[in-house]
Amino acid sequence: MSRDTPAPTGTKPRLTTSAMIASIAAEGQPTRPAPFGHALVDVARSRPEIVGMTADLGKYTDLHVFKDAFPDRYYQMGMAEQLLMGAAAGMAHEGFVPFATTYAVFASRRAYDFIHQTIAEENLDVKIAAALPGLTSGYGPSHQAAEDLALFRAMPNITVIDPCDALETEQAVAAAAAHRGPVYMRILRGQVPLVLDAYHYRFQIGRAQLLRDGCDVLVISSGLLTMRSLEAAGRLEADKVSVAVLHVPTIKPLDTATILLEASRIGRMVVVAENHTIIGGLGEAVAGLLLREGVRPEFRQIGLPDEFMAAGALPTLHDRYGISAVAIGERLKSWL
Secondary structure, X not given: OOOOOOOXXXXXXXXXXXXXXXXXXXXXXXXXXXXXXXXXXXXXXXXXOEEEEEOOOOOOOOOHHHHHXXXXXXXXXXXXXXXXXXHHHHHHXXXXXXXXXXXHHHHHHHOHHHHHHHHHOOOOOOEEEEEOEOOOOXXXXXXOEOOHHHHHHOOOOOEEEOOOOHHHHHHHHHXXXXXXOOEEEEEOOOEEEOOHHHHOOOOOOOOOEEEEOOOOEEEEEOHHHHHHHHHHHHHHHHXXXXXXXXXXXXXXXXXXXXXXHHHOOOOOEEEEEEEEEOOOOHHHHHHHHHHHOOOOOOEEEEEEOOOOOOOXXXXXXXXXXXXXXXXXXXHHHHHO
């Protein structure tokens, strides 16, 4: 069967290579194009000190939108992430506010020491915007940033943000620009789903928000997994399973007060869901907080496994590794 041949009746359509980098939006879900790029342009109109920098990935991090608007404030550093971060530090020393974009794997693994020594240690005003976070690429371990949150949680001075959708990405860009100091922010690119507008949502650094309440299980989530958890919670209503979803977009600093308040409610299982390895990310941050404060609910984690993951179509991988809405719903039901 060729890629253009319809699948036989009663079978799923065959996934093509494009599904390895396909939009994470569900069928029929509203989206916004390039929210990071458009939000950065909006902020930069009144902030001439903001510059855009990238390591040969302007098109693939949506920074091309900024380039089109401000070509004289756009810096293409080539395929050299260490140079990108060192140059961003130099720009910050001169009073600019660089937004440095690359893939999350390259920021977290290839340029980590340069960020540590030239940006974080000097507490410089550099914003790192990292595309393809967690399992949002089907191109295998070289492009799957499953451990970036753990790495940057461990680095002093850096604020770590994991937005859920297009709306929050836009709001987080403005908040990062206003924040003094280094920021590591995951970004979703291309046609990004729009979810949080239905909840009258407003992003604030260091603040979690209860998006829906429920009495059976509390899901504490960030990024893409908040989107998936909300969808799973909606599906479980038909089975009379009541699911609360607490969205935690700022991994560092963590909103400890809100997490403790919600996790302390009697009779609810607490499940942390994240598009990240179960080691060192939001799950272990929450687990450590609860243990230190003597709050001991029944606790579970949904996240990526501690292994190098396969290449393939994203829908297939999300089902295989348990982070699709269907897989999350099934996991929650099995635990209750």
